[in-house]
Amino acid sequence: MNVASQQVSFLKKRLRRDRIARSVISVFGYIVLLTMVMIIWHLFSQAMNIAASPGVKPRQETSVLPGGEFLYVGDTANGQAAVIAGPGCSVSLARLDNGILSSRQTLRRPCTHTLDVVTSYGLPYVVDISATGQVRLLPVPTVSQPLRQSNFIDTPLANEMSFALPQEIWAQQTGWQMAVGEQWIIMRVNTQDETLVQWVNRNSPTQIVRQQYSADQPMVLLPDTRQIMLINNNVLTFVDSSNQRLHQLTVAQNVRWADSIVKNRSVFISLANNTLVRLSLYNQAGILRYQPAYTIQLQANEVPVALYAHASVNGLAAITSQQQLLLINRISGEVVERRQLPVQPTGVSWFDSRVYVYGLDAYIRHEVRNMAGLSTTNSLLMPHLYEGYPAPDQIWQTSSASDYQEIKMNLVPLLIGSLKASSLALLIAIPLALGAAVYTAYFARPRVRDSIKPTIEMLEAVPSVLIGFIAAIWLAPLAERFLFSIAVFMVTLPVILLFIALVQHRVAQSVSSELQNFAEAVLPVLGIVVYGYVCVAWAPDWLLAALDADDFTFFAHTTEVPVGKTTILVAIALGLAISPSIYSLAEDAISGVPHSLRQASYALGATRLQTLRRVVLKVAFPGIVAAIMLGFGRAFGETMIVLMVTGNTPIADWDLFAGLRALTANLAIELPEAEVHSIHYQVLFLTACVLFSFTFIVNTLAELFRQRSRRVKSHG
Structure with missing residues (x-):
């Protein structure tokens, strides 16, 4: 009885401890899940503000x-x-x-x-x-x-x-206008007989230039670009201070209203067909000229009264003749908010999130809620004509030397950078990892496999910052000379390894039985060393002869990016970093194929290579795909290698000899310096959401493939 009661007491204590342990483990598990949910919620809550329209409240x-x-x-x-x-x-x-x-x-x-x-x-x-x-x-x-x-x-x-103005002209003035630029002041004085335009240098006020025009000549003064835009119905003529015609532009309808915003790099004109057209300064073979960038459709008989550009975001406030306040994305020309005003205002100004709409006897301060809504899908993804650029482009450039600059936040260069680096890294990692996995899981003897597999898997523990440091300090200076050799070596090495695998058994059989294992291990190493020497010694000469070039510096001249900062160098470092991960999973998938399937194939008369190709690889295919997808997800989310090795130049170009900036590197560079809750800050969170969503989808699909692989093997 005593023993039985002791056993019962012991069982109760053990059950109690098990319940406590289960509860503690469950609590911490839920805490981990809750933490993940909170992180995901924080990411998307910051980014979702961009999807909502900004609100204006008096x-x-x-x-x-x-x-x-x-x-x-x-x-x-x-x-x-x-x-x-x-x-x-x-x-x-x-x-x-x-x-x-x-x-x-x-x-x-x-x-x-x-x-x-x-x-x-x-x-x-x-x-x-x-x-x-x-x-x-x-x-x-x-x-x-x-x-x-x-x-x-x-x-x-x-x-x-x-x-000073000419006294006789000022005495007869019927109207005047002044535009103050950074270096020049332009003043227009209208009389009944003529229009006087006087240029004054702010740094040297005695430097004065005067021009005469007809009395009823409409014009827009552009001191920062040292031009005047003359308006004659639907013909716009741009002249300089010497009255020399720079260029002429014809628009679709007669111009009813025109004005420019700060720095005069953009001019807005209202046409008779109720449209507002932005003329942006673009670079035509080194000559800056204005051309239409986009058109905004206004309401019937609606004409702008005043414009005011925000100093630090791509926002433009406009008031119109129909008592409307418009908030416009100045990059894409989208009207993101329209509000009816109680009275007709005469002016508008915009500071931070405060918009002041004023008339002669009162002003109303409006608060703009959700400034992030000024950024639209169009402005974040589509090409646009930015001020000073030769053509519409997709650009990421959030820093500027002064206020009232266009903030270029297009996500396409960052997406292309991440996809380009990770995809090319896969091209290098897949042959290396799968070749090694096939060899150790199928061809190598157990003793050789037991020594090679832990060594390769140990490389997975090498910090990516160390790989990036080695690539930036050692590989980058050698890239201009050996980059093509390394690329050829990496891409074609699996073919050489396959050839070595086919002949090594025959070579090993030609030596004594004591040296057969040694010969099988040494032959691949010697073959790789010899092939590496061939690539370094002869491959560059073959490429230069094919391209009729003297050296590899022509790549830098054509892309304006140093060869040591190109996508190929990033792909080599990144490919080596993800190879151990792909190798480990692929090797497990291949070695996990049931031995009975191999024996059945051999019994039907298939060779080892036929068995590998038609049985083993087919059964292990889901696991191999999962390994590749997980490697791709890691490459897409890698930070330190792409941060240290690339030039971090966001270029929307798939050229392998051009620079790049990845989503992860951009977050590491700009997020610590971004103002909290600013549009820049929230767009960076949007890129983090894109990064999370992409890796989550890829890793989920990879796990589904792995589960399918396990089910196939369990029923094999």
Whole structure:
């Protein structure tokens, strides 16, 4: 009884321990699954913002000071000033204080002076023109330069520059316009008899160029490209400061409205057929000219009133004659948001996520929700005509030297880079890995197999950063001389190994029985060494003779990429890195083919090679495919090798002698520097989702093939 009770007690304790262990293991298993779900949710939650449209919501309406009119509204929510034309021929700078505008600085001039506001690169300037034609340009203080209760003249910011207009022309003026560029200022003065255009160099205000045109000549001033666009119905003529015609462009309909955005690299024209056309500056054999990039369809009788480009994203805010606020992707020309306004505005400005729409007596601050929605599928995948480029292209370039630059975020170069590197790496890894797997699993003696297989599998433990380091430090300098030799050696080596496998048994039988195992092991090594010498010594000469070239530097000249940074070098390093993984799985699949199937084939009179080709490889085929797919998934997700070996140049080109940037390398380079929750940040998360989805699908299919292989073998 005592023994029985002890056994029962022991069994209860063991069952209790088993339940506790099972519960603990299950909890940690669920924690791992929950962690994976949270990671996946975080990836897709950041990326899904791009799929949603941006929303515009009015936040605050502010009225002008008594007796004033808005000339310009800065980012008042962030401490910038609004410029107001006040009573008594004055201009006031007002700042928001507890939701109410209060004047902080005032410029008073005689009523014979003309006062207005122009902007340049997002910075406002007050233009003061006297009755005699003396022009003064006064910068408006920014947030870092606080407004003070004083007159402009009393501040150190008083005078940016000044120049003179012809007094007799200014005395007869019926209208004027000023455009301020980085180096030049262009001013147009209309009279009843003529139009005067005056160019002034900002660095040397005494350098002045004047041009005369007819009184009713419409034009767009483009100081940053040193051009003027003359409009004659549907004919656009571009001239320079010497009035020399640069080129002429004919559009489909008469032009009703035209304006340019910051830097003057893009001009927008509204045509009579209710379309808005963007003219982008493109490079034609080294000469910069304007040509249509895209067309936006507007509503009937709708004409733009004002445009404002965002400083750091590819967004464009437009207000139209039908009291509409449009948010436009300036790369693709897609209208991503349209909002009806309560009154007809006269101007618009856009800072960060705040859009200010203002009229003469009030402005409304709108908040743009989900700025990532400005990026569209079209802008992320399709070719577009970027400013300064010769043709539509797919480009990834998120860094810029200044604001108001086009941010080029096209995913195609990154996708091509990842696919090109991983696909070419497979071309190198498959022959090596499968050749070694077939040899060790089918031809090699057990003793040789037991020594070769652990050695190859041990290479899988070599860190990829070490392989990338060796390739970048040692292989890259030798690439220009030996790259083709190495490529030929890698691609054709399986054929040589197959030939050696066919003859090694006969060679081994020709020696004494004591040396047969040694001969079988040494013959492949000697054959590989001899063949490697042949490739290094003769293969480059064959290629140069076939291409009629003196050396391999012509590859660098044609692709503008050093030979040591080409796709082939990346593929060699990456192919060697994934070969052990493919070898291990493929070797297990081949050696796992039931021995009875081989014996049945031999009994029917088949040779070893026929048995391999028609029985073993067919049965092991799902496992081999799974090994290749898993290797492809690892190559596609590899980071350090493609980061260290390539030039990291995102090029949408399948040329093997061109550079590349992979999705993984791009994430490693740019994600630490991206502003959190910015469009750039969320597009990077989108690339991470693409990377995860691709590897998940490939690995899932590979696992399904492996399961099928196991079922076939279990029923074999």
